Amino acid sequence: MVFSIRELGAGLLDLLLPPVCAGCLCETDGEALCRACDVRSELALPDEPPPEPLASWTAAVPHDDVARDWIARFKYPKRGLLGLDPAADAVASYWIRRAALAVPGEAPDAVVPIPLHAKRLRERGFNQATSLARDVARTVGSPCRPVALERIRATATQTELGRAERRRNMAGAFAARGAVAVPARIWLVDDVATTGATLASAARVLRRAGTKEVRAVTLAWRPWIG
Numbered sequence: 678m679v680f681s682i683r684e685l686g687a688g689l690l691d692l693l694l695p696p697v698c699a700g701c702l703c704e705t706d707g708e709a710l711c712r713a714c715d716v717r718s719e720l721a722l723p724d725e726p727p728p729e730p731l732a733s734w735t736a737a738v739p740h741d742d743v744a745r746d747w748i749a750r751f752k753y754p755k756r757g758l759l760g761l762d763p764a765a766d767a768v769a770s771y772w773i774r775r776a777a778l779a780v781p782g783e784a785p786d787a788v789v790p791i792p793l794h795a796k797r798l799r800e801r802g803f804n805q806a807t808s809l810a811r812d813v814a815r816t817v818g819s820p821c822r823p824v825a826l827e828r829i830r831a832t833a834t835q836t837e838l839g840r841a842e843r844r845r846n847m848a849g850a851f852a853a854r855g856a857v858a859v860p861a862r863i864w865l866v867d868d869v870a871t872t873g874a875t876l877a878s879a880a881r882v883l884r885r886a887g888t889k890e891v892r893a894v895t896l897a898w899r900p901w902i903g
C-alpha cells in the first residue's frame with residue numbers, strides 16, 4: 678500500500694496535536710469539529726432520487742460556503758510540506774465517516790473511490806476520493822479497492838455543463854479493472870455530488886461487470902440549479 682507524504686504527515690500530526698475543533702480551536706471530545714462549528718447535525722440527504730443505476734446516495738453535508746472552503750482545502754492542498762493541512766483532512770474524514778454510517782442496507786463487499794485520470798493523478802499527486810474511501814471502508818469494516826475502477830477518458834470539467842451534457846460528458850469515462858470477480862455490493866465514494874452523473878457512469882460500468890448493487894457516499898451534495 679502506498680501512502681503519500683501528505684497522509685503520513687497528517688498521521689504524525691494527529692499524534693502530536695491534542696483534539697481541538699478545526700473550526701475554532703476549542704477542545705473537543707475527539708471529533709474534528711465542535712457542535713457549534715459543525716452546524717450541520719442533520720445529514721444532507723439529497724432531495725431527489727439517485728440517478729440510475731445507483732441504489733442510494735448519501736452525503737454528509739450540504740455544499741454551502743463552509744463546506745466548500747473545507748473541501749477546497751482538503752482537495753487542493755498547497756505543494757509540498759505547505760500542503761499539510763491536518764484540520765481539513767480531519768474535517769473531511771469526520772464528515773465522510775458520518776455519511777458512511779447513514780448509508781442504508783448492509784455493509785458493502787468493497788468500497789471503491791471514483792478514480793482520477795492518470796494524467797490528473799500525476800499532476801495532483803493523490804486522489805482525494807481514495808483517502809475518503811479508506812475512511813468509509815474502515816468505518817464499516819469492508820475492504821477498500823482503489824483499483825477496481827479506472828478512468829479511461831480524461832473528461833472536461835463539469836462546472837459549466839448542463840444536466841444532460843454532464844451525462845454525455847461522463848459516458849465511457851470509466852472501465853472496470855482486474856481479473857478478479859467484481860464484488861456483489863459496492864459503495865462508490867467521491868467528494869461532491871451534484872447531478873450524480875459521474876457516480877452513475879461509474880455505477881453502470883460496475884453493474885455491467887457483474888456488481889448487483891451500487892450505492893454512493895459523498896462528503897457533500899450540491900443541489901442542482903439548472
Ligand SMILES: [Zn+2]
Pocket residue numbers: 698699700701702703710711712713714715
Ligand atoms: Zn468549533
